[in-house]
Amino acid sequence: MALGEFELIDKYFTRPVRRAALGVGDDCALLVPAPGTQLAVSTDLLIEGRHFLSTVLPERLGHKALAVNLSDLAACGARPLGFTLGLSLPQPDEAWLEGFARGLFALAERHGCELVGGDTTRGPLAISITVFGEVPAGQALLRSGARPGDDVYVSGTLGDARLALEVFRGAVSLPGEDFDRVRRAMELPQPRVALGAALRGIATAAVDVSDGFAGDLGHVLRRSGVGATIEAEALPRSAVLARQPPEWQRRCTLTGGDDYELVFTAPAARRTEVEAAAREAGVPVTRVGRIDAEPGLRVLGPEGRPLAADLHTFDHFKTP
Ligand code: ADP
Ligand code: MG
Numbered sequence: 001m002a003l004g005e006f007e008l009i010d011k012y013f014t015r016p017v018r019r020a021a022l023g024v025g026d027d028c029a030l031l032v033p034a035p036g037t038q039l040a041v042s043t044d045l046l047i048e049g050r051h052f053l054s055t056v057l058p059e060r061l062g063h064k065a066l067a068v069n070l071s072d073l074a075a076c077g078a079r080p081l082g083f084t085l086g087l088s089l090p091q092p093d094e095a096w097l098e099g100f101a102r103g104l105f106a107l108a109e110r111h112g113c114e115l116v117g118g119d120t121t122r123g124p125l126a127i128s129i130t131v132f133g134e135v136p137a138g139q140a141l142l143r144s145g146a147r148p149g150d151d152v153y154v155s156g157t158l159g160d161a162r163l164a165l166e167v168f169r170g171a172v173s174l175p176g177e178d179f180d181r182v183r184r185a186m187e188l189p190q191p192r193v194a195l196g197a198a199l200r201g202i203a204t205a206a207v208d209v210s211d212g213f214a215g216d217l218g219h220v221l222r223r224s225g226v227g228a229t230i231e232a233e234a235l236p237r238s239a240v241l242a243r244q245p246p247e248w249q250r251r252c253t254l255t256g257g258d259d260y261e262l263v264f265t266a267p268a269a270r271r272t273e274v275e276a277a278a279r280e281a282g283v284p285v286t287r288v289g290r291i292d293a294e295p296g297l298r299v300l301g302p303e304g305r306p307l308a309a310d311l312h313t314f315d316h317f318k319t320p
Contacts, residue, residue: 002092003092003094005120008092008097008120009024009118009120011097012097012098012100012101013085013101013115013118013120015105015114015115017082017114017116018114019031019032019081019082019112019114020032020081020082020114020116022116023082023114023115023116023117024115024116024117024118028117029082029084029116029117031081031082031116031132033081033134034134036136036137037134037135037136037137038134038135038136038137038138038140039081039132039133039134040073040076040078040132040133040134040135040140041130041131041132041133042069042072042073042076042130042131043069043128043129043130043131044065044068044069044072044128044129045126045127045128046064046065046068046126046127046128047124047125047126048124048125048126052064053168055168056187057099057103057187058095058096058097058098058099058100058103059099059100059102059103060103060187060188061100061103061127061187062099062100062101062102062103062104062105062107063103063104063106063107063187063188064103064187064188064189065104065127065129066083066104066107066108066113066129066131067107067188067189067190067191067260068189068191068210068260069083069129069130069131070107070111070113070131070191070193071189071191071192071208071210071260072131072208073131073133073191073193073196074191074192074193074195074196074197074208074262075141075196075206075207075208075262076133076135076140076141076142076196076206077135077139077140077141077196077197077199077200077203077206078133078134078135078140078196078197079112079133079134079135079193079197080111080112080113080131080132080133080193081113081114081132081133081134082113082114082115082116082131082132083108083113083114083115083116083129083130083131083132084115084116084117084118084119084129084130085104085115085117085118085119085127085128085129086118086119086120086126086127086128086129086130087118087119087120087121087126087127087128088121088122088123088124088125088126088127089120089121089122089123089125090122090123090124090125091122111191111193113131135200136200139200139201140200141196141199141200141203141205141206141264142205142206142223143205143206143207143219143220143223143224144205144220144223144224145203145204145205145224145265146204146205146220146221146224146226146228146265146291147204147224147226147265147267147291148226148291148292148293149267149268149290149291150204150205150265150266150267150268150290150291151265151266151267151268151271151274151287151289151290151291152217152228152230152263152264152265152287152288152289152290152291153262153263153264153265153266153274153285153286153287153288154209154213154235154236154261154262154263154285154286154288155192155195155261155262155263155264155278155283155284155285155286156190156192156236156259156261156283156284157185157236157237157238157241157259157261158209158213158235158236158237158252158253158254158256158259158261159235159237159238159241159249159252159253159256159259160181160182160185160186160237160238160240160241160252160256160259161182161185161186161189161256161257161258161259162212162251162252162255162256162257162258163182163240163241163244163248163252163256164179164182164183164185164186164187165186165258166248166252167179167182167183172244172248174240178240178243181238181240182238182240182241185238185259186258189258189259189260190260191208191260192208192260192261192262192281192283194280194281194282194283195262195277195278195281195283195285196262197281198277198278198280198281199262199264199266199274199277202266202270202273202274202277203264203265203266203274204264204265204266204267205220205223205224205264205265206220206262206263206264206265207219207220207262207263207264208260208261208262208263209257209259209260209261209262209263210257210258210259210260211257212254212255212256212257212259213235213253213254213255213256213259213263214230214254214255214297214299215255215257216263217230217263217297218297220263220265221291221295221296221297224265224291225295226291226292226293226295227291227292227293227294227295227296227297227298228289228290228291228292228297228298229289229290229292229298229299229300230288230289230297230298230299230300231288231289231299231300231304232250232253232254232299232300232301232307233301233302234286234287234288234289235253235254235286235288236253236284236286236288237249237252237253241253250301250307254299265291268290271287
């Protein structure tokens with residue numbers, strides 16, 4: 001190892017902290033959540049080959065590793081405070097480390113989220129980040145609050161990340177420019193932190209889309225003890241995805257995954273407040289259905305006919 005463990009941490013992962021009382025370099029970091037707030041904590045583990053492709057640029061990987069964690073804070077309506085980084089590396093490749101750190105800190109700085117500690121070891125490439133955020137006590141958005149009659153919304157667009165993955169797998173081919181756009185969606189997701197915070201006190205439940213819209217909405221439905229009716233045609237999609245065959249559009253939007261958009265519910269009486277929150281956050285939101293008392297997810301296709309359940313409960317693309 002040309003670069004030792006502590007040199008590596010010093011050179012690439014030690015930055016001065018402003019909000020934390022103590023950052024990298026001691027046995028613990030010290031965070032200072034504002035009085036009256038609760039600490040929101042979430043961890044994601046990313047393994048090469050399973051969660052990202054070896055072809056991804058290190059800068060984009062640094063971005064995505066933090067983005068998926070910030071997305072969890074967003075879904076709770078929490079504001080980021082800081083994060084820790086667990087890093088397993090086959091070798092201390094400086095070009096890789098430099099790119100990875102650049103992507104990681106660019107996103108971290110945009111969200112005022114400081115790196116305060118971590119652990120570094122030699123091993124297969126894997127990245128585990130734990131984020132810490134703060135949320136006014138009792139105001140976190142949970143999966144359990146959806147009520148019959150609520151509207152169901154989704155932010156941004158769905159399905160591009162899955163479309164990009166299918167291009168990598170060779171199942172779909174796209175013109176170069178279209179591929180670049182969906183590849184950005186897959187590799188550079190934008191966590192909806194401002195939207196999550198703006199929805200506190202308005203949304204009744206929220207979740208971020210990591211496994212796919214139908215599956216993640218399903219978590220909200222089960223935790224809330226309700227069901228939902230969704231219009232497949234209403235699910236927002238990019239111009240690139242909208243040019244694909246209808247079957248692909250349906251599957252990518254309903255079961256795609258890796259979108260990191262927010263799916264949330266809100267009472268129908270609060271539509272103007274939802275729109276104001278979306279404007280304030282600068283993120284489009286689309287109303288895609290409603291919450292019902294009857295458990296289960298019903299997806300309506302063209303002309304309001306129910307789609308076969310296997311189109312959204314079973315993912316045909318997914319490899320075991
Ligand atoms: P300890 O043995 O007490 O757990 P280490 O010797 O592993 O601490 O790490 C030294 C310091 O460097 C600690 O403050 C730790 O949080 C920090 N650190 C280690 N790896 C990373 C990393 N990848 N990113 C940020 N900080 C790190
Ligand atoms: Mg250690």
